[in-house]
Amino acid sequence: MAIVNETSARTPRTSDSGDGRTVHLTIPAKAEYIALSRLALTGLTRVRPLSEEQLADLKLALTEAASNSVRHAYPEAGGCVDISYELRGDRLTIEVVDQGAGFEHEEGEGEGDLDDLSEGGLGIAIIRSIADEFELGAGPGGRGSRLRFVKNLSD
Secondary structure (H helix, E strand, O other): OOOOOOOOOOOOOEEEEEOOOEEEEEEOOOHHHHHHHHHHHHHHHOOOOOOHHHHHHHHHHHHHHHHHHHHHHHOOOOOOEEEEEEEOOOOOEEEEEEEEOOOOOOOOOOOOOHHHEEEEEHHHHHHHHOOEEEEEEEEEHHHEEEEEEEOOOOO
């Protein structure tokens, strides 16, 4: 069952605000559905072409972000992960939100020396290294988590 927003199985929702496009995708919090988030990202290259390197980096960052929600948000299984992609000119914003248990992230974690990170703790560092902007905090209403990163595509 792939849920692509609006609570039941549907195709991705898109909106066009004149100077940009936004795609909203909701997937079950299961590892096998993360590939759908990568496919939606690839689909955006029809609107704004990306280099192979940019696309590979963004897919990696997205996979790490979605994997964090799948792995940490719902220890008892069940639940969904909401992903939005906002493309405005040469700027792509990706946001991954869940309503699960959330996890503690201390400011500065995932920065600095990669040798200091434990196995399974590299995801945040990878996203930070790829993104031009990064935010991590509680989800809407203080529940779950919200990870948002921005990549400037003109580089």
